Amino acid sequence: MEIRAIATAFDRMADALSQEDAERIRAENALLAAKQTLEQRVQDRTSELQEAVAVAFERNALLETRRHDLIALNEMSDLLQSCQTLDEACIVLDRAMPALFGMGTGGAYLFRESSNLLERVAQWGGDLPISFMPDDCWSLRLGRTYSSSPSDTRPHCSHFPSETMNATHCVPLLAQGKTLGALVFLWDESVPSPDLDSRLKLVQAAADRISLALANIKLRQSLRDLSIRDALTGLYNRRFVEETFEREMARIARSQEPFSLMMMDVDHFKRFNDTFGHDAGDMVLRSVGELLRDYFRSTDMPCRFGGEEFLVMLPGTSLVNAQERAEDLRKAVKSLTVLHQGRPVGQITISIGLAAYPSHIANRFTLIEAADKALYQAKALGRDRVVLASEETEAPEEPRTA
Structure with missing residues (x-):
């Protein structure tokens, strides 16, 4: 009887030890799973933070670019408003526009001596024609911004090279019901530009300011001519x-x-x-x-x-x-x-x-x-x-x- 009791107690002790081992293994596995889950969460959170930091840096770079663009735009606008003649304004545009719009190829065109021909006064990037007729530009025909690209069915303006495979963007310079000129752009659509919408808004803002400045210059020149011209002969007075x-x-x-x-x-x-x-x-x-x-x-x-x-x-x-x-x-x-x-x-x-x-x-x-x-x-x-x-x-x- 004593031997049976001892065996029974031993079996009970073995079962208890086995249960303890099983519980210990389950605890260790749970701890390992928890550790792996925590490590994965840390890794995921680290990746999220890295992505957030990258987005923040990119956004900050875009904001800094926009800040510089706004400073350059305001400086160009101030210089244009201080110009006394159209020739002075052309010098300002020739120097300011390439710095403001370095993307792709572009140019600024104005009506100068002739109302039937637009003359290039600024250029950046590749080559553009020295002049073109108003009917060559869809934006001048329509009186509004006009864009086209190889991926749509709208035709390019004929003042651009006929073989171009680039996207085009033309903005008329309008003020007081008169067309003063146009800004024209070419860029490669295959090159990603995350800030394209912002750049196009900058183009429109520049066009508005240039138009206003040119209209003011023309008005001042007209008033100046009235004061220094003889009404009868048209000569200086x-x-x-x-x-x-x-x-x-x-x-x-x-x-x-x-x-x-x-x-x-x-x-x-x-x-x-x-x-x-x-x-x-x-x-x-x-x-x-x-x-x-x-x-x-x-x-x-x-x-x-x-x-x-x-x-x-x-x-x-x-x-x-x-x-x-x-x-x-x-x-x-x-x-x-x-x-x-x-x-x-x-x-x-x-x-x-x-x-x-x-x-x-x-x-x-x-x-x-x-x-x-x-x-x-x-x-x-x-x-x-x-x-x-x-x-x-x-x-x-x-x-x-x-």
């Missing part, structure tokens, strides 16, 4: 002479280039008014003004100085050349035919006083006075002639008559 002469004198003092000046007067002008009326006199002045505009170079400055008197500034022109041109001009005026109510008003002649610096007038600031005195002499000597001024030129004591 006396105010322009007073503003420009001193600046030209300072410039030639630095450059030491020759500078000539003509003062001229329509002979016997009062006769046209007395015989045919003031309308005829205005026609004579307009005809002479038109001849002066056509005859002189773009760098010369023909002006209506007052009444029937005209003045022409000739930068870079020597006395010899100025004298030849004055004689040719005198002959050209003499050959003019002006009709009033179908009748010729008679022959038109002019007298010209000519002065030049530094060849024979040492003091550049007395050029106008010297040329005016020479004009007096031309009148006194019988009119219809060119007289050269000199340091000793004196005006006659009698008042000058037409």
Whole structure:
């Protein structure tokens, strides 16, 4: 009996030990599973954090790019608003646009001298045409932004190369109901651009600011022209002479280039008014003004100085050349035919006083006075002639008559 009891107790003890071993193994397995689960969670969380950090860095880089873009856009806008002429604005665009839009290929085009041709004023990336016609661009036809790509059915604008396989984007420059130009872009769709939408918004913002600045420049130039242009002849007026002469004198003092000046007067002008009326006199002045505009170079400055008197500034022109041109001009005026109510008003002649610096007038600031005195002499000597001024030129004591 004792042996059986001992065996039974031993069996019970063995069962208990076996159960303990099983529980220990289950605990160890649970602990191992928990550890593996925790490690996986840590690994997953680490990956999530790494992805979040990468996204944050990318987003921060995009924000920094946008910040730089906004600074560059504002700087370009400030410079454009400070420009006084379209030529100055073109210089600003040529320097600012490539820095602002480095992606792909692009260009800025404006209407310049002609309203039927857009001229390239800025370019970046690849080559684009120097100019194109308005009908070549769908955005100008439609009056709104126009995009196309190889993956859609819309045609490319014909100012782009016909063989291009790139996406295109054109934005018209519009202000106050007028088309001033266009911004055009080409880029490779196969190259991923996560910030493309933002870049296109930047393009539109730039177009809006450029349009506004150009419209303001054109308005200021129009107002400026009204203030310095003679309404009858379209030539510069006396105010322009007073503003420009001193600046030209300072410039030639630095450059030491020759500078000539003509003062001229329509002979016997009062006769046209007395015989045919003031309308005829205005026609004579307009005809002479038109001849002066056509005859002189773009760098010369023909002006209506007052009444029937005209003045022409000739930068870079020597006395010899100025004298030849004055004689040719005198002959050209003499050959003019002006009709009033179908009748010729008679022959038109002019007298010209000519002065030049530094060849024979040492003091550049007395050029106008010297040329005016020479004009007096031309009148006194019988009119219809060119007289050269000199340091000793004196005006006659009698008042000058037409």
